[in-house]
Amino acid sequence: MTIEELEQLAISVRRDNAKFDYQVNVCMDLACASQGAGAIKEALDQAVAASGKNVLVRRTGCMGPCSHGPLVRVDPEKTLYRKLKSEHAEKIVGALGSKPVSELQCDLSEHFEGQVRVVLENAGYIDPSKIEDYIGRDGYKALLSMLTEMTPNGVIHRITESGLRGRGGGGYPTGLKWGTVAKAAGDTKFVVCNGDEGDPGAFMDRSVMEGDPHRVIEGMAIAGYAIGASKGYIYVRAEYPLAVSRLTAALRDARRVGLLGMNICNTTFNFDVEIRLGAGAFVCGEETALLASIEGRRGNPRTRPPYPASSGLWGKPTLINNVETYANIAPIIRNGGKWFHNMGSERSKGTKVFALTGKIANTGLVEVPMGISLKDIIEKIGGGVPGGHKLKAVQTGGPSGGCIPANMLDVGVSYDALLKMGSIMGSGGMIVMDDTSCMVNVARFFMEFCMTESCGKCVPCRAGTAQMHTLLTRIAEGHGSMEDLELLEDLCATVKEASLCGLGQTAPNPVLSTLKYFRAEYEEHIVHKRCPAGICKVSHVEEVTA
Amino acid sequence: MASFIPPALPSDDKRWKIVHATMRKNGFARHALIETLHTVQSSFGYLDEDAIRFVARSLRVPLSQAYGVVTFYHYFNLKPPGRHTVTVCAGTTCFIKGADKLIATAQKRLGIETGHTTPDGEVSLMVARCVGACSRAPVTLMDGEVQGEMTSEQMLAQLERWTVE
Incomplete structure (x- = not known):
C-alpha cells in the first residue's frame, strides 16, 4: 500500500x-x-x-x-x-x-x-476489529509517511527530541535506547513489545491492545525501521485472551493490506510481528526474563551487561519497550517531537495513562499530562472517595512501588517526584485506599506476591522476601516486637541492594514506604495489639515470656 | 539434524493433531516449547506426564527442561480441572475490595483449598493474579466469564446453581 x-x-x-x-x-x-x-x-x-x-x-x-x-x-x-x-x-x-x-x-x-488523550485518542471511537476504522483516524499515516520521507536516524532524532521515556516503569529515555540498538553491531535485530503487564491492579496495556491493537503494531514497525529490524515479537499475558485474539486479527489485516510483510509501501523495508504468550510469571516483565520466555525457557533473569540492546533475543541486539511506549510513537511521528515535548513537566514529557481503581468514585482509565497533581487526579478526575470515607493513601507502581500518604498528594506526577516519595511511576496502576485499608496488611499482600513470584535464582530475593513476609505476618497477627521492625528495615536494605533484577531490588518498596509514612500503624499492631482499620485478625492473647 | 522424524502421536485422539500442528508451524524449534504447552493445555485442559514427555521428545528438549518450564509458570496445570471452575481474582484492587473474604467463603463452601478440585470432580477453586478488570473489583471468573463487583452471596448462589445442575 x-x-x-x-x-x-x-x-x-x-x-x-x-x-x-x-x-x-x-x-x-x-x-x-x-x-x-x-x-x-x-x-x-x-x-x-x-x-x-x-x-x-x-x-x-x-x-x-x-x-x-x-x-x-x-x-x-x-x-x-x-x-x-x-x-x-x-x-x-x-x-x-x-x-x-x-x-x-x-x-x-x-x-x-482534566485529561489529554494521546495514547487513548481512538478509545471509544473505533471498532478495534476493523483496520479501516484505525486508518480513518490517521492510522498508519505515520508509518508510511516516515518510510517515504525520513531516514532511520531522523526517526530516532524525532523520538529523542520528544523526550519520551519508557512507560513500563523505569522511565529510560526511549530515543537513547533506540539509538543504542540502532548503533549495535549485527545484521539481525529484533523489536520486542512487552505486553506482560504483570502489575496486579493495572490494565492500561490490556485496554490498548484490545481497544486499539494497530497502534501498537504501527509503533513497533516504526521502531523496526529506526533500528534496522525486520522482525518483532509481542509478548502478551495468557490471562488476556481477548488481547491475543484482537492482536492476531489485527496482524492478519495489516498483512492483508500490505502494511506488514515484504517491501512495505514499495520500499526495501520488510517487517512482520509474531505473538508470544506469557504463562503467568510476574518476573517475565523484567526484560532478560522476558527474552528467556520468548526463547521457550523458564523466565529467569540474568545479569546485565550485556544489555539486550547489544545481546538480546538469541544473542542479537534487541529493542524492548512496553505497550504504552509503542502506542505513543505514531502520534509523535505524525505531530513532531516538539508537540510531545510541550506536554508534561520538566523532565517527564507527554501524557501517562493510569488505571484508577480502588476506593474512588470514577474507576477506570484516565490519561493525564505529566505534572498534574495526584490530588487533581483523585478529586477532580476520579471524583473523590465515595461513601463518606477518608482518603488514606494512593498506591502507585504495584509490587515495585509504594504508598503515598494523603497529605502528600499536592505533588505533580512525574518519574522523579514519585521516586523521591519512595514510590515509582511503574506501569500506571493507581490504587486509592481509604480508612478501611490497613497498611500493614497491604505491605504483607505485596510481599506475599513478591515471595510467590520470585524466580528463585538469587538468594536475597528468594529468601529475603520469604523472611520479610514472615515478619509482616507476625506483626499483622499481633505477635511482632519492636525489634522485628528493625530487622524488617535491615532486610529491606539487603534485598534492595543485593538482588539480581528489578523484582528483588524493588520488592521492599511497599514495606519501606508504609514504614516511612504509616509507622504508627505498625506500632499499633505491635504495642497495642490492635489493627486501626479493623482488617487484621490481631491475636489478643499476650505471649507468655519466660 | 535434517533427518529428524518427530515421534508418533500418543493416540488417535484428534486433539494431538492440533498440538502437532502448532509444533509443525514452528518448525519443531525448541523455542516453541511454551507455545506448544499452551496448545496442549487449551486442548486437553491440563498437562499430564504423557503430554509433557511427548512434547519434550518432539521438540528435542530435555525432559527436565520441559518439566522445569511447566512448573515455573503458574498458568500451566498438572491436574485436570473440575467440571466447573471458579477463579477469584486476587490482584491488588480486588484485595483492597475484599477478595480474601470471597476466597474464604468459597473455601468453606467447597471444603477445599485454593488450587484444588472437589473430590467429586465438580468444582475447581483457583486464584488469579489479576485479570485486568480492576475497575469492577472484586472480580471472579465463573467458568471463564468475568463477573465484577462480586459479593459472597452472589458467588454462593452461582455455586449452588452448579450443584443443582
Missing part, C-alpha cells in the same frame, strides 16, 4: 461514516462487557433496524469511566449514557434527533476535562 492509497482509503472511510446521521458507540471493553454490553449492542442494532433511522452502531474499546458502565456515547452530540440495560435501547434510538434521555445521561465533564 502506498501513501496515496492509504490517504484514499482514509477519505473513503470518513465519507462512509459521514453518511450516517448518528453514530452510537457501545463500549465493549472487559468491564462493560461483563455487565452485558454485548446484549445492549444487539438490542441497539435491532432498535435501529426497526426505527428506520440512519444510524451506525459501533462497538468500541474502553471509553474510560468503567464504574459508570455499560457506557454508550451518541455522536455527533457526544451524549454519554451510563449503566445501560438492553431494554433502554429503544428509548435511546427513539431519542435520536430530539432531546436525549435525561434519566440515563451522565455528566462526566469534570472527569474528561
Whole structure:
C-alpha cells in the first residue's frame, strides 16, 4: 500500500461514516462487557433496524469511566449514557434527533476535562476489529509517511527530541535506547513489545491492545525501521485472551493490506510481528526474563551487561519497550517531537495513562499530562472517595512501588517526584485506599506476591522476601516486637541492594514506604495489639515470656 | 539434524493433531516449547506426564527442561480441572475490595483449598493474579466469564446453581 492509497482509503472511510446521521458507540471493553454490553449492542442494532433511522452502531474499546458502565456515547452530540440495560435501547434510538434521555445521561465533564488523550485518542471511537476504522483516524499515516520521507536516524532524532521515556516503569529515555540498538553491531535485530503487564491492579496495556491493537503494531514497525529490524515479537499475558485474539486479527489485516510483510509501501523495508504468550510469571516483565520466555525457557533473569540492546533475543541486539511506549510513537511521528515535548513537566514529557481503581468514585482509565497533581487526579478526575470515607493513601507502581500518604498528594506526577516519595511511576496502576485499608496488611499482600513470584535464582530475593513476609505476618497477627521492625528495615536494605533484577531490588518498596509514612500503624499492631482499620485478625492473647 | 522424524502421536485422539500442528508451524524449534504447552493445555485442559514427555521428545528438549518450564509458570496445570471452575481474582484492587473474604467463603463452601478440585470432580477453586478488570473489583471468573463487583452471596448462589445442575 502506498501513501496515496492509504490517504484514499482514509477519505473513503470518513465519507462512509459521514453518511450516517448518528453514530452510537457501545463500549465493549472487559468491564462493560461483563455487565452485558454485548446484549445492549444487539438490542441497539435491532432498535435501529426497526426505527428506520440512519444510524451506525459501533462497538468500541474502553471509553474510560468503567464504574459508570455499560457506557454508550451518541455522536455527533457526544451524549454519554451510563449503566445501560438492553431494554433502554429503544428509548435511546427513539431519542435520536430530539432531546436525549435525561434519566440515563451522565455528566462526566469534570472527569474528561482534566485529561489529554494521546495514547487513548481512538478509545471509544473505533471498532478495534476493523483496520479501516484505525486508518480513518490517521492510522498508519505515520508509518508510511516516515518510510517515504525520513531516514532511520531522523526517526530516532524525532523520538529523542520528544523526550519520551519508557512507560513500563523505569522511565529510560526511549530515543537513547533506540539509538543504542540502532548503533549495535549485527545484521539481525529484533523489536520486542512487552505486553506482560504483570502489575496486579493495572490494565492500561490490556485496554490498548484490545481497544486499539494497530497502534501498537504501527509503533513497533516504526521502531523496526529506526533500528534496522525486520522482525518483532509481542509478548502478551495468557490471562488476556481477548488481547491475543484482537492482536492476531489485527496482524492478519495489516498483512492483508500490505502494511506488514515484504517491501512495505514499495520500499526495501520488510517487517512482520509474531505473538508470544506469557504463562503467568510476574518476573517475565523484567526484560532478560522476558527474552528467556520468548526463547521457550523458564523466565529467569540474568545479569546485565550485556544489555539486550547489544545481546538480546538469541544473542542479537534487541529493542524492548512496553505497550504504552509503542502506542505513543505514531502520534509523535505524525505531530513532531516538539508537540510531545510541550506536554508534561520538566523532565517527564507527554501524557501517562493510569488505571484508577480502588476506593474512588470514577474507576477506570484516565490519561493525564505529566505534572498534574495526584490530588487533581483523585478529586477532580476520579471524583473523590465515595461513601463518606477518608482518603488514606494512593498506591502507585504495584509490587515495585509504594504508598503515598494523603497529605502528600499536592505533588505533580512525574518519574522523579514519585521516586523521591519512595514510590515509582511503574506501569500506571493507581490504587486509592481509604480508612478501611490497613497498611500493614497491604505491605504483607505485596510481599506475599513478591515471595510467590520470585524466580528463585538469587538468594536475597528468594529468601529475603520469604523472611520479610514472615515478619509482616507476625506483626499483622499481633505477635511482632519492636525489634522485628528493625530487622524488617535491615532486610529491606539487603534485598534492595543485593538482588539480581528489578523484582528483588524493588520488592521492599511497599514495606519501606508504609514504614516511612504509616509507622504508627505498625506500632499499633505491635504495642497495642490492635489493627486501626479493623482488617487484621490481631491475636489478643499476650505471649507468655519466660 | 535434517533427518529428524518427530515421534508418533500418543493416540488417535484428534486433539494431538492440533498440538502437532502448532509444533509443525514452528518448525519443531525448541523455542516453541511454551507455545506448544499452551496448545496442549487449551486442548486437553491440563498437562499430564504423557503430554509433557511427548512434547519434550518432539521438540528435542530435555525432559527436565520441559518439566522445569511447566512448573515455573503458574498458568500451566498438572491436574485436570473440575467440571466447573471458579477463579477469584486476587490482584491488588480486588484485595483492597475484599477478595480474601470471597476466597474464604468459597473455601468453606467447597471444603477445599485454593488450587484444588472437589473430590467429586465438580468444582475447581483457583486464584488469579489479576485479570485486568480492576475497575469492577472484586472480580471472579465463573467458568471463564468475568463477573465484577462480586459479593459472597452472589458467588454462593452461582455455586449452588452448579450443584443443582
